[in-house]
Structures are given as structure tokens and as C-alpha cells.
Amino acid sequence: MSVIEPTTGKTGYLAVRNEVFRRIQTRIWPPGATLPTESELAAEFGCARATVNRALRELSEMGIVERRRKSGTRVKTLPAKQARLPITIVRHEVEARNAAYRYDLISRSETGAPPWLASRLGLPQGQPVLHVRCMHYADSAPYQFEERWVNIEAVPDIVSADLATIGPNEWLLRTVPFTQAEVSFSAVAADTELANFLSATPGSPLFRMERTTRLGTQPVTLVRMTYHPGYRLTTSY
């Protein structure tokens, strides 16, 4: 039963979700415990089973509980919350810092995929690719050096895009849908070129993000983004 808080607490699936979450956090239902069934909870909260179902489903998506048919709903022993990293447009990142964005195209060439790239993307060697290097600035301070390879077969329009004006990052995100992406983070030492572009001293540590994206099974692009010294990527859970 338990009348549900009328105004602020509200009724509905959020009330159920929050109350269940509270009981888990306060260890009324400790890690590993099995929750009552949906029907029982529905009876307790005086709502339909579908409402409880949605509440529990969301807790499951959050990684708080684990659900299995027949055996029921259990509190996960390790609360497996997850951070979310959106794919962003560099320009937006910069503008979000209240800085003026500037973009420079450094080089642009069409070549065949070198062996390492072919194997990274799963392309035939020599497959035509567009190789682009460019810089992103925030208030005229170096922000990010971007090096990118694009599978021309997957994105034929890229060869006629005006990459002097709009960054390949933004052009691709606006133009090409992708179904799958893989991202990796690492620390690298500045070589002479990176040091030059990013105003870093050679050998100093730089944060790098690499991303490959695919459309279905077709590789689209590999991008290597190296940030200015001291950069931090931050996100919340």
C-alpha cells in the first residue's frame, strides 16, 4: 500500500523507480538481494505491473539491478554505472569554453591506403583514401591537431567538400550517418611536428583520442585527435 507522496514525490514510474533506488542505496535491499516480483511491487505501490516494469527496466539499463526471467530481479553486487561520452564537434567544444573558434586546413591529399591503415580499418591495401590534416584553435591558442583518413568509397562526396571552410569533423558528422564507432584514448609524446602545431615542447605528454567509424560493415574514417598540452577530457556519471 503505502500512499505515495502526493505532489513532489508524485506517483508514476518515476516514483517507483526512485523509491526502489532509495531502498537499494539504503541497503534495505542489499547487493545480491532479490527484489519482490513485479506483481508484488505493483500491489504495494498500487499501480499497474507495466508501471513497475518500466521502473525496473530503467534501473536495469542504469546497471543498478539485473533481471532474469523466472529467477527475478536482483541488486547488482557491483553498481555498474556508466559514463557517457558524446561525439562532439570541436567547434562546439571550443565555443563552450567561451573562446573564439578558428580552423586551419594544413594538408589534403588523395592516396592509397597504406598497410597499417588498411589493417586498422579492414580495407584492401591501396584503397583510395583522403588524408587530411588540420588544426583547431581556441582564441588563437592551439586546441587540437586533427589527422584523418576517409574511405572515399564510403563517402564519395568528401572529395568535393570545401574542407578549407568547414572541418572534416563537422562535415562528416553532418553528412554521413554511421552505425558503429570505436574510440580509444592514450598519451603520446610530442614529435617535432606536433610540438610545432600545438606549442608544446618536443617529448612532452599529449592526450590523444582516436576514433574509427563504420557504416554497416563499411569502414568510413579513422581520426586521430591530439590535444594541446594540459588538456583534460572530463565527463560525469
Place this chain on the structure above:
Amino acid sequence: MSVIEPTTGKTGYLAVRNEVFRRIQTRIWPPGATLPTESELAAEFGCARATVNRALRELSEMGIVERRRKSGTRVKTLPAKQARLPITIVRHEVEARNAAYRYDLISRSETGAPPWLASRLGLPQGQPVLHVRCMHYADSAPYQFEERWVNIEAVPDIVSADLATIGPNEWLLRTVPFTQAEVSFSAVAADTELANFLSATPGSPLFRMERTTRLGTQPVTLVRMTYHPGYRLTTSY
């Protein structure tokens, strides 16, 4: 109506979600376009509106479409997919690489929070904290150096935990619930101590992850994890 594909073709909210997704990816509904209303789609697919609702809600959670009352559902101009980063236990990371996990406690001391820590966590200066440093190895090769500060007030039991056996990482995850966490990634140069513990040459670039966690408004812990040279953190979208 739509005769019901029995097994593989399926009917249901997944069928609707996938079909709508397909139409978006194939530009039948290009970025910015407004989709038919839930009722119209329900009629087209021969299902209840609630089914369409769930399909569209999930697409919205995926960042594919944007929904607003009265104005309807629109295809987002920038597909804003998100990567997910789970909070992991180092031991599991190592074991997932088929390596033997070893853990060493390097130092453990109870002190007052120094100013920089107090301000990072929002604690009063001098608040009692536990300071722990330890190493994680994979097959006897250095894997991660962990330095951690724990707010004793938030986790009194930590002072009696046997941190020589189980890492503070694992102990905390198993013991303390948290409601909020902030993570940041960066690249740092190995100082002499890090170089020593991680078998790196001094000055070489190392990947670092920092995480602060809170329970409600109460700060719980700040951890600084520095990885061996060449480490990459990888995740998928």
C-alpha cells in the same frame, strides 16, 4: 495490419524501431525532418500507439531523434550517439587480458586533507582522510599505479579494511554506494616515482584517469590512476 512475420522478421517495438532507424539512415527521413505522429505510425505498422511510443522513445534516448510535445518527432541534425564507459575493477581488466593479477600496497596513512584536495572534493581543510598508494600488475608487468584519498567521515569502515589483500578500488566498489562520479582523462609526464613503479623512462607520456565520487552531497573519494606506458583505453559506441 501487416501480416506478422513469425520469428526472425518479428513484429513489435523492435521492428518499428529498426524500420524507423533504417528510414533515417537511408535519408527517407533526412536530418531535420519531422516524422509522422505516433498515431500515424501506429496505423502504418498496425500496432498500438504505445508500441510506437517505446520505439521512438528509445531512438530518442539513443540521440537519433528529438521529441517535443505538439511539434512532434524530428530527426536530429547531428546524430549524437554516446559511448559508455563502465567503472571497472582493475583486477577484472587485467584478468580480461588473460594475465595474472597481482596487487601491492605501497603506503597507507591517515592525515588531514591538504588544501588542494579539500578544494577538489569540497571538504573542510584538515578533514581526516586516508591516503593510499598501490600498484596493480599484469603478469608481473606494471599495469597501473593508483593513488587514492578517501574521506574517512563518509566511509569510516575503510580504516579497518585489510587493504594489503584487497585493493581499495575493489573494496570501495563492493562496499560503498555512490550517486555521482566525475571522471577526467589526461596525459602526464612520468616523474621519477611513476617512472620507477611503472617501468617507464622519466618524462615519458603516461595515460591518467582521475575520478571523484560522491554519495549524495558528501564527497567519498578521489582516485588518480596512472597506467603503464603504451596503455590505451578503448570503448565502442
Place this chain on the structure above:
DNA sequence: CAGTGGTCTAGACCACGGT
């Protein structure tokens, strides 16, 4: 086999936000 979650339905009412 039987219990539990997973999903669907047809209908209803509500809340928000353009017009």
C-alpha cells in the same frame, strides 16, 4: 512444468507548448 519478466493492446487522461 511453472514462475517471472517481456511485450502488446485498446483506451484513457494528462502536460506541455505552438498557434
Place this chain on the structure above:
DNA sequence: CCGTGGTCTAGACCACTGG
């Protein structure tokens, strides 16, 4: 105001899986 999404309901059947 009133159209659109947001949510709830009561009931039903299905799918998976543990015993």
C-alpha cells in the same frame, strides 16, 4: 485552444529459464 507526446491501466499472451 488543441494537437502531440507522456504516461497509466487492466488484462492478455509469450519467452525464457530454473527446478
